[in-house]
Amino acid sequence: MHTLEETIQLIESGTPLMISGAQHLMDRLPPGHWIGGTSYYFMTEQGGRREEELLHVQRLPLAVEQGSVRVYDQTTIANVYRDIPPGGFAIIILPAFSDVHRDFALRSHGYAEFALRPLMGWVAGVPREEMVTQHAVVYDGRGTDFQQGAVVMHCTLRQNTMVELNVVNIFRQGHGDVLTFPEDSFEATTCWVNGEPRRLVDYLLEQNIDQRLPLVADYMGTSVTVDLGVVDETAGRVTVLAPVMRDMVYRFAEPVPDYARALRAALPHIDPDQLVFCVNCVDNFFYGGLEGERLGLFVGPCTFGEVAYQLFNQTIVYALLR
Amino acid sequence: MAEQYPVPSPTNPIWMDLLQGKKNVPLDFLAARMAVTLDRRKVAQGGQEVLRECARDLWRLFNDNARLGVVQRDLQKLHEFLDHGR
Numbered sequence: 592m593h594t595l596e597e598t599i600q601l602i603e604s605g606t607p608l609m610i611s612g613a614q615h616l617m618d619r620l621p622p623g624h625w626i627g628g629t630s631y632y633f634m635t636e637q638g639g640r641r642e643e644e645l646l647h648v649q650r651l652p653l654a655v656e657q658g659s660v661r662v663y664d665q666t667t668i669a670n671v672y673r674d675i676p677p678g679g680f681a682i683i684i685l686p687a688f689s690d691v692h693r694d695f696a697l698r699s700h701g702y703a704e705f706a707l708r709p710l711m712g713w714v715a716g717v718p719r720e721e722m723v724t725q726h727a728v729v730y731d732g733r734g735t736d737f738q739q740g741a742v743v744m745h746c747t748l749r750q751n752t753m754v755e756l757n758v759v760n761i762f763r764q765g766h767g768d769v770l771t772f773p774e775d776s777f778e779a780t781t782c783w784v785n786g787e788p789r790r791l792v793d794y795l796l797e798q799n800i801d802q803r804l805p806l807v808a809d810y811m812g813t814s815v816t817v818d819l820g821v822v823d824e825t826a827g828r829v830t831v832l833a834p835v836m837r838d839m840v841y842r843f844a845e846p847v848p849d850y851a852r853a854l855r856a857a858l859p860h861i862d863p864d865q866l867v868f869c870v871n872c873v874d875n876f877f878y879g880g881l882e883g884e885r886l887g888l889f890v891g892p893c894t895f896g897e898v899a900y901q902l903f904n905q906t907i908v909y910a911l912l913r
Numbered sequence: 914m915a916e917q918y919p920v921p922s923p924t925n926p927i928w929m930d931l932l933q934g935k936k937n938v939p940l941d942f943l944a945a946r947m948a949v950t951l952d953r954r955k956v957a958q959g960g961q962e963v964l965r966e967c968a969r970d971l972w973r974l975f976n977d978n979a980r981l982g983v984v985q986r987d988l989q990k991l992h993e994f995l996d997h998g999r
Contacts, residue, residue, distance in 0.1 A: 700948075705947075810947055
């Protein structure tokens with residue numbers, strides 16, 4: 592973590608940077624070769640903490656030969672994978688709850704050249720108690736900030752180096768009912784439970800489901816979790832924090848008795864020199880009680896969504912330089 | 914890691930078999946897990962043209978990332994399937 596003054600010096604050195612922090616600090620950063628977003632929770636070497644007086648600065652690895660910044664909106668975000676240079680990678684930062692965040696979450700797998708080259712990133716957030724009143728902001732270091740645009744740094748790499756993306760998710764599908772949904776959506780009203788049509792709200796109440804547990808889809812061994820957000824019994828609607836996908840098989844997750852311990856146990860041993868990017872979900876921070884807890888090398892902002900090719904929730908996403 | 918295992922040709926049936934779930938190779942490459950899972954939905958509702966397009970994309974995913982160690986491990990598994998039907 593760095594003070595504002597240290598961060599300004601790093602920007603002035605010309606090194607390509609990814610910066611995260613509270614808005615009042617981010618707004619004071621000078622133009623330069625950086626991208627950033629608002630974040631208020633961090634995993635640091637000293638442990639997890641809420642932080643509004645220091646900034647997290649991630650230097651891009653020396654193997655990056657060139658990094659060019661582009662901004663995308665809802666009408667252009669579909670080009671994001673295609674724009675990644677061959678042999679390179681890109682870092683994306685999206686403002687939480689923006690149209691571009693929504694489109695990326697729902698449709699990225701249909702964008703041209705999906706996942707062909709590594710796209711990593713995160714969703715900028717706000718303080719937890721100000722989710723209704725404050726907007727997340729992302730920054731193009733050339734001098735503009737956005738509440739509705741996604742900022743992306745496209746990077747070319749030195750020859751013979753590549754980036755490998757990985758996801759850590761402590762949740763696995765449980766052995767309960769199979770849930771499927773009729774459409775890709777952030778709002779779930781009806782669903783099928785073991786093939787029978789049901790209102791999701793009714794099912795949650797009848798089965799007394801622990802709503803802290805996410806729905807889990809199994810992508811060939813990688814768990815993709817969907818957190819339940821607002822359960823509106825009156826409207827019969829459940830707002831989810833990552834979209835449910837049509838025809839995907841979901842089950843509620845197996846309970847995790849000791850969240851922080853499970854997270855630590857799931858972290859791999861890695862070479863610190865290879866780690867070039869790491870973000871951790873803000874849900875892990877809160878549900879896992881990570882304030883004051885250390886996760887070794889896995890430091891960085893705690894985010895409202897993580898990107899490893901596509902959007903994830905309740906994960907740690909990290910990238911290694913190979 | 915050196916490229917020990919070549920990428921099967923784009924017309925090799927292994928790509929379509931993976932997408933149709935005829936072969937369930939336990940892949941480790943995250944991008945391939947995402948692509949195969951999501952493309953299986955498309956293939957289930959589309960025709961042969963969709964299947965061919967997705968197979969071509971999957972081949973390209975492996976081809977463009979073949980130097981990664983995790984992709985080499987997956988290619989080794991694909992070759993074992995091709996050689997021995999395992």
